Amino acid sequence: xxxxxxxxxxxxxxxxxxxxxxxxxxxxxxxxxxxxxxxxxxxxxxxxxxxxxxxxxxxxxxxxxxxxxxxxxxxxxxxxxxxxxxxxxxxxxxxxxxxxxxxxxxxxxxxxxxxxxxxxxxxxxxxxxxxxxxxxxxxxxxxxxxxxxxxxxxxxxxxxxxxxxxxxxxxxxxxxxxxxxxxxxxxxxxxxxxxxxxxxxxxxxxxxxxxxxxxxxxxxxxxxxxxxxx
Amino acid sequence: xxxxxxxxxxxxxxxxxxxxxxxxxxxxxxxxxxxxxxxxxxxxxxxxxxxxxxxxxxxxxxxxxxxxxxxxxxxxxxxxxxxxxxxxxxxxxxxxxxxxxxxxxxxxxxxxxxxxxxxxxxxxxxxxxxxxxxxxxxxxxxxxxxxxxxxxxxxxxxxxxxxxxxxxxxxxxxxxxxxxxxxxxxxxxxxxxxxxxxxxxxxxxxxxxxxxxxxxxxxxxxxxxxxxxxxxxxxxxxxxxxxxxxxxxxxxxxxxxxxxxxxxxxxxxxxxxxxxxxxxxxxxxxxxxxxxxxxxxxxxxxxxxxxxxxxxxxxxxxxxxxxxxxxxxxxxxxxxxxxxxxxxxxxxxxxxxxxxxxxxxxxxxxxxxxxxxxxxxxxxxxxxxxxxxxxxxxxxxxxxxxxxxxxxxxxxxxxxxxxxxxxxxxxxxxxxxxxxxxxxxxxxxxxxxxxxxxxxxxxxxxxxxxxxxxxxxxxxxxxxxxxxxxxxxxxxxxxxxxxxxxxxxxxxxxxxxxxxxxxxxxxxxxxxxxxxxxxxxxxxxxx
Numbered sequence: 001x002x003x004x005x006x007x008x009x010x011x012x013x014x015x016x017x018x019x020x021x022x023x024x025x026x027x028x029x030x031x032x033x034x035x036x037x038x039x040x041x042x043x044x045x046x047x048x049x050x051x052x053x054x055x056x057x058x059x060x061x062x063x064x065x066x067x068x069x070x071x072x073x074x075x076x077x078x079x080x081x082x083x084x085x086x087x088x089x090x091x092x093x094x095x096x097x098x099x100x101x102x103x104x105x106x107x108x109x110x111x112x113x114x115x116x117x118x119x120x121x122x123x124x125x126x127x128x129x130x131x132x133x134x135x136x137x138x139x140x141x142x143x144x145x146x147x148x149x150x151x152x153x154x155x156x157x158x159x160x161x162x163x164x165x166x167x168x169x170x171x172x173x174x175x176x177x178x179x180x181x182x183x184x185x186x187x188x189x190x191x192x193x194x195x196x197x198x199x200x201x202x203x204x205x206x207x208x209x210x211x212x213x214x215x216x217x218x219x220x221x222x223x224x225x226x227x228x229x230x
Numbered sequence: 231x232x233x234x235x236x237x238x239x240x241x242x243x244x245x246x247x248x249x250x251x252x253x254x255x256x257x258x259x260x261x262x263x264x265x266x267x268x269x270x271x272x273x274x275x276x277x278x279x280x281x282x283x284x285x286x287x288x289x290x291x292x293x294x295x296x297x298x299x300x301x302x303x304x305x306x307x308x309x310x311x312x313x314x315x316x317x318x319x320x321x322x323x324x325x326x327x328x329x330x331x332x333x334x335x336x337x338x339x340x341x342x343x344x345x346x347x348x349x350x351x352x353x354x355x356x357x358x359x360x361x362x363x364x365x366x367x368x369x370x371x372x373x374x375x376x377x378x379x380x381x382x383x384x385x386x387x388x389x390x391x392x393x394x395x396x397x398x399x400x401x402x403x404x405x406x407x408x409x410x411x412x413x414x415x416x417x418x419x420x421x422x423x424x425x426x427x428x429x430x431x432x433x434x435x436x437x438x439x440x441x442x443x444x445x446x447x448x449x450x451x452x453x454x455x456x457x458x459x460x461x462x463x464x465x466x467x468x469x470x471x472x473x474x475x476x477x478x479x480x481x482x483x484x485x486x487x488x489x490x491x492x493x494x495x496x497x498x499x500x501x502x503x504x505x506x507x508x509x510x511x512x513x514x515x516x517x518x519x520x521x522x523x524x525x526x527x528x529x530x531x532x533x534x535x536x537x538x539x540x541x542x543x544x545x546x547x548x549x550x551x552x553x554x555x556x557x558x559x560x561x562x563x564x565x566x567x568x569x570x571x572x573x574x575x576x577x578x579x580x581x582x583x584x585x586x587x588x589x590x591x592x593x594x595x596x597x598x599x600x601x602x603x604x605x606x607x608x609x610x611x612x613x614x615x616x617x618x619x620x621x622x623x624x625x626x627x628x629x630x631x632x633x634x635x636x637x638x639x640x641x642x643x644x645x646x647x648x649x650x651x652x653x654x655x656x657x658x659x660x661x662x663x664x665x666x667x668x669x670x671x672x673x674x675x676x677x678x679x680x681x682x683x684x685x686x687x688x689x690x691x692x693x694x695x696x697x698x699x700x701x702x703x704x705x706x707x708x709x710x711x712x713x714x715x716x717x718x719x720x721x722x723x724x725x726x727x728x729x730x731x732x733x734x735x736x737x738x739x740x741x742x743x744x745x746x747x748x749x750x751x752x753x754x755x756x757x758x759x760x761x762x763x764x765x766x767x768x769x770x771x772x773x
Binding site: 019022023025026027029030031033034037061077079080081082083084086089093096097116118120124205 | 246248249252255256259323341343344345346347348349350353357392393395396397425426427428429458459460461462
């Protein structure tokens with residue numbers, strides 16, 4: 001105790017700040033939610049700004065979650081909590097969460113997921129990854145997003161495809177390393193993909209571990225993100 | 231499954247006023263009207279005592295140094311304040327919080343991460359209601375203690391409902407462990423582990439190894455569970471228990487101290503630390519541990535007199551007999567009206583006085599303790615009674631000491647571990663030979679007593695057998711064989727003469743006693759089967 005007080009542990013300090021910010025942000029999000037629900041788009045001229053606020057606040061929230069999770073992983077304080085889940089239920093939850101915003105921007109979201117598919121995973125972590133990818137797709141997709149879930153030779157593949165411009169050429173193949181995607185000009189920090197790859201790696205089964213991949217093309221010709229879990 | 235919120239009784243527990251207000255507004259928008267809220271775990275427990283809530287939303291983190299959500303849940307479940315149909319949801323600020331996982335039976339119905347949206351909340355609540363409906367038949371069977379039936383229901387559902395297959399298997403394995411069908415439990419664990427290294431299945435495997443005395447195997451399993459999941463607290467306790475059996479007290483202590491770092495408020499763990507460090511003559515650690523247990527237990531349902539007697543014993547070792555007496559005085563006032571607790575405290579006082587060379591006071595303690603013991607209707611708290619016998623032998627009250635020892639042997643005539651402890655007491659009092667004679671004579675006495683009853687059964691004098699064993703079980707409420715035979719007599723009678731509520735009720739009580747003493751007792755399985763056949767479609771009035 002006494003020794004630590006002299007030296008500020010900066011990352012611990014950051015983490016506790018992030019935690020505090022997250023609490024405030026949670027309240028903010030809930031409050032916006034309430035305002036949005038009481039003001040109808042046709043009667044309230046500021047409605048579209050509210051949606052924008054909602055989107056940005058959600059984004060900050062996802063970032064803070066990732067930051068805190070990565071911090072805990074780095075400190076070895078994180079333990080994964082794997083259980084057995086019906087995958088379709090997790091996906092439905094996520095779609096439900098993201099739909100209001102996507103609707104507002106006129107983006108349709110489709111899902112392809114076998115109803116009886118169950119898998120071993122940490123549902124909080126995996127939902128975090130998908131939420132984050134969807135949040136990005138919101139920015140880049142023009143009108144459509146597809147979540148495609150498949151089982152292949154003992155792997156669960158969850159893919160998110162959109163009809164946007166796709167990932168920039170320089171990110172393909174390199175985007176999976178920490179910080180390699182950092183670009184302050186575009187606002188992309190690569191944190192999202194780094195987080196996704198960490199989460200994938202935490203999912204181990206026997207001697208296999210999860211991974212992620214990004215590519216362009218797919219059903220809608222835009223960006224394709226896939227997380228594969230053993 | 232849509233929920234009608236109008237008549238639902240809802241409780242919100244969160245230390246943030248704003249958040250509580252927000253949740254109230256959200257639930258009101260669903261149509262809820264009966265919503266209470268509170269800021270702390272203690273006040274939540276009070277509220278739950280006076281009102282049976284249908285839905286409880288509880289924040290995990292209720293402030294520094296306060297009860298956390300998990301403790302609220304554990305206490306509420308332990309006190310029976312949460313019915314099977316009630317919903318308990320744990321709210322957390324983030325998914326990365328070093329949340330402490332309780333044992334499986336103390337897990338909430340779901341976790342929700344803030345911020346919570348309306349859609350999320352309704353959807354989760356509906357899902358839980360649906361799940362509870364799916365599992366209801368099994369829960370009812372468990373509540374009625376029809377374990378065999380519950381197990382076969384689990385098997386049936388696991389095949390018909392693959393989505394929840396794993397959950398049904400988990401419940402099945404749990405039931406198998408409860409009633410001592412270890413091999414069947416192992417079969418479940420192996421099947422699950424062949425799919426995936428799931429913590430509960432690994433834990434289960436470790437527990438079976440422990441039960442079978444294969445401590446090295448058990449140790450390795452518990453270690454690897456902790457390695458994979460640092461907050462799986464149950465694994466720490468089992469690892470410590472295993473190390474203790476292996477004689478590695480120091481290592482066990484280290485494990486428990488590490489667990490306390492992560493989860494500082496688990497009372498039983500503090501007590502175990504106290505017990506182990508006492509054995510290691512580390513009285514400073516012991517004192518600290520017992521004091522922690524006492525202070526955490528003050529407002530908890532998990533408080534026990536053994537923290538006080540443990541502390542008193544430690545203080546004697548630290549040459550502060552006066553402090554020991556004052557601790558026991560605290561115990562007396564804390565457990566007013568609880569005869570068993572008072573008996574333990576008074577027996578301990580006897581030891582303290584005897585050590586202080588105050589034989590008159592010690593004799594007085596013996597008298598008081600004897601009176602209390604008589605009122606415990608046959609129940610013999612083994613350790614405290616041994617303490618009392620030691621004091622008697624110290625003071626030269628040999629006959630009285632013998633009586634206490636005999637009552638222990640009578641209740642536990644087939645329990646080698648306890649008989650071994652009895653022998654130790656005799657040896658310490660330099661009465662080894664005499665003690666051995668008493669032990670074997672008393673054992674014989676119980677065997678005779680039992681045989682006589684068994685003869686009545688064999689002669690089909692079932693009415694008489696029932697009466698006979700009822701009386702015997704009253705005198706020996708903790709004797710496995712007597713209780714088992716009491717149950718058997720009742721059930722054989724009902725097989726012939728038809729069932730009746732009174733006998734079914736009695737039979738179940740005896741069976742539960744047997745289960746609590748030794749679930750792996752071979753005869754218990756047979757009796758349980760018999761019970762479920764006899765009780766059949768019988769429904770208890772509260773079902």
